[in-house]
Amino acid sequence: MSQANRSRNRALVDFVVLPFLFLTVALLGGLRVGAESRTFIFIAPPLVTLLLAALSMLLFVRGGLLRFHEWVGNDLPPVTNVAHIWMFITIFFASAQAFNSVLPERGLFHWLFSFFFLWTLWNNQFSSFDARRLLRSLTILFGTAFVLKHILLANLYSPEGGWLKRVAGALLQGVTLGTLDGPAFAPSTGYIAFFTLALYIAGLILFAFASNGEPTVVTHTLVDGYRQLSAAEQLSVREAILDDPVDQD
Amino acid sequence: MQAKIIKVGGLGFTIAYAAFIVWIYATEPRTFKEVTTSAEIAAGTYQIDQEKFNSALSLFRREQFRAARDEWQRADPAQRDAHTQFYIAYSFYREGWGRVYFDQELFKQGVEAVNRSIALSSTSPLTIEDPDLRMHTAAELKVELEQGLESSWSDVNPLKVLRTRK
Numbered sequence: 109m110s111q112a113n114r115s116r117n118r119a120l121v122d123f124v125v126l127p128f129l130f131l132t133v134a135l136l137g138g139l140r141v142g143a144e145s146r147t148f149i150f151i152a153p154p155l156v157t158l159l160l161a162a163l164s165m166l167l168f169v170r171g172g173l174l175r176f177h178e179w180v181g182n183d184l185p186p187v188t189n190v191a192h193i194w195m196f197i198t199i200f201f202a203s204a205q206a207f208n209s210v211l212p213e214r215g216l217f218h219w220l221f222s223f224f225f226l227w228t229l230w231n232n233q234f235s236s237f238d239a240r241r242l243l244r245s246l247t248i249l250f251g252t253a254f255v256l257k258h259i260l261l262a263n264l265y266s267p268e269g270g271w272l273k274r275v276a277g278a279l280l281q282g283v284t285l286g287t288l289d290g291p292a293f294a295p296s297t298g299y300i301a302f303f304t305l306a307l308y309i310a311g312l313i314l315f316a317f318a319s320n321g322e323p324t325v326v327t328h329t330l331v332d333g334y335r336q337l338s339a340a341e342q343l344s345v346r347e348a349i350l351d352d353p354v355d356q357d
Numbered sequence: 358m359q360a361k362i363i364k365v366g367g368l369g370f371t372i373a374y375a376a377f378i379v380w381i382y383a384t385e386p387r388t389f390k391e392v393t394t395s396a397e398i399a400a401g402t403y404q405i406d407q408e409k410f411n412s413a414l415s416l417f418r419r420e421q422f423r424a425a426r427d428e429w430q431r432a433d434p435a436q437r438d439a440h441t442q443f444y445i446a447y448s449f450y451r452e453g454w455g456r457v458y459f460d461q462e463l464f465k466q467g468v469e470a471v472n473r474s475i476a477l478s479s480t481s482p483l484t485i486e487d488p489d490l491r492m493h494t495a496a497e498l499k500v501e502l503e504q505g506l507e508s509s510w511s512d513v514n515p516l517k518v519l520r521t522r523k
Contacts, residue, residue, distance in 0.1 A: 112359075115360050116359055116360055116363065118360075119359075119360040119363040119364055119367075120363055120367075123363055123364045123367030123368060123371075124363065124366075124367035124370065124371070127367065127371040127374075128370075128371060128374065131371060131374050131375055131378060134375075134378055135378045135381065138382065145387070147387035147388055148385075148386060148387050148388065149385075149387075150381065150382050150385045152382055187361070187364050187365060187368070188364065190368065191364055191367070191368050194368060194371065194372070198371070198375070
């Protein structure tokens with residue numbers, strides 16, 4: 109009975125909850141509220157966010173968060189394969205929209221933020237990651253971008269002229285701020301972005317747990333990989349495992 | 358078996374949700390009211406506010422053209438009713454018409470409105486049976502508005518002050 113419940117819950121998470129969460133991120137990631145009109149403004153993901161999402165997907169694969177070979181394969185039923193591919197598509201668009209929500213809409217800051225995101229994700233491609241570290245790194249990345257855009261830049265773009273605008277005006281007196289100009293949004297935009305990012309990170313955490321729900325499969329994959337090594341390599345692996353201190357954090 | 362139902366049901370539900378998101382980004386509604394209006398259009402249940410339409414018509418007959426247009430725009434916020442768009446175009450024509458010259462800006466907006474009206478009634482030519490009007494089809498109104506936007510030697514003819522508004 110518990111096995112049946114487990115199977116049902118797993119199906120509910122994999123095929124309903126996770127795609128729904130990621131699609132909600134895709135919906136809210138491009139939503140802004142106009143500062144004066146208080147109306148919705150839907151901003152489709154710019155091309156650069158698709159590139160950032162593609163790099164994130166690569167990072168998810170490298171960090172072991174997305175295990176394609178376990179989620180899509182010949183031995184799985186066709187409906188399961190289709191549902192899993194669909195979930196990967198929702199993760200891709202959720203990632204694009206998560207970047208969209210923290211990327212300034214235009215001007216110099218748009219390109220600066222895009223450049224730093226690209227730089228960070230590109231560097232991360234060559235770093236050693238596991239799923240937990242990757243999630244921590246992404247949380248920090250999005251958290252920092254959120255603070256910069258929705259607290260600091262929102263103050264700079266504020267039509268009433270926030271404290272940052274006054275400081276920037278005093279510091280850059282006589283220098284044009286045209287390149288730093290950007291659209292002003294209502295404070296509710298920040299709340300929507302916060303909720304969107306929280307949902308995105310929560311979705312990824314849930315996805316990581318769902319991926320690790322079948323330890324036997326992972327174990328078998330590891331053991332199979334180990335058995336394909338030569339005797340000398342097997343010995344090195346055993347020594348490395350015994351020498352490596354357990355990650356306590 | 359239940360897991361398979363969840364799989365298929367979940368897939369169907371989330372694909373429908375994704376289609377809704379694509380539709381939202383394509384139509385870009387600005388308020389929740391516009392979301393419901395767009396949904397009504399998509400479902401084919403959209404109807405204009407008849408009370409506001411009639412109120413605008415009475416303003417139009419009293420030559421309160423701007424007020425009439427405001428009312429018609431409220432009656433047909435999605436600009437999806439050919440009948441209402443025809444009347445909006447007609448109000449631009451009547452307000453912009455002058456014995457000496459035509460208001461080009463109003464006539465341009467009239468052409469836009471009549472084009473919307475024609476596009477919305479593409480299946481059959483739009484005919485309005487209103488005895489107060491002297492042009493009853495969108496095609497006639499469009500020609501009149503477009504002629505008003507053209508410049509020709511006849512513009513300097515002093516006898517043109519004798520022409521009548523339709």
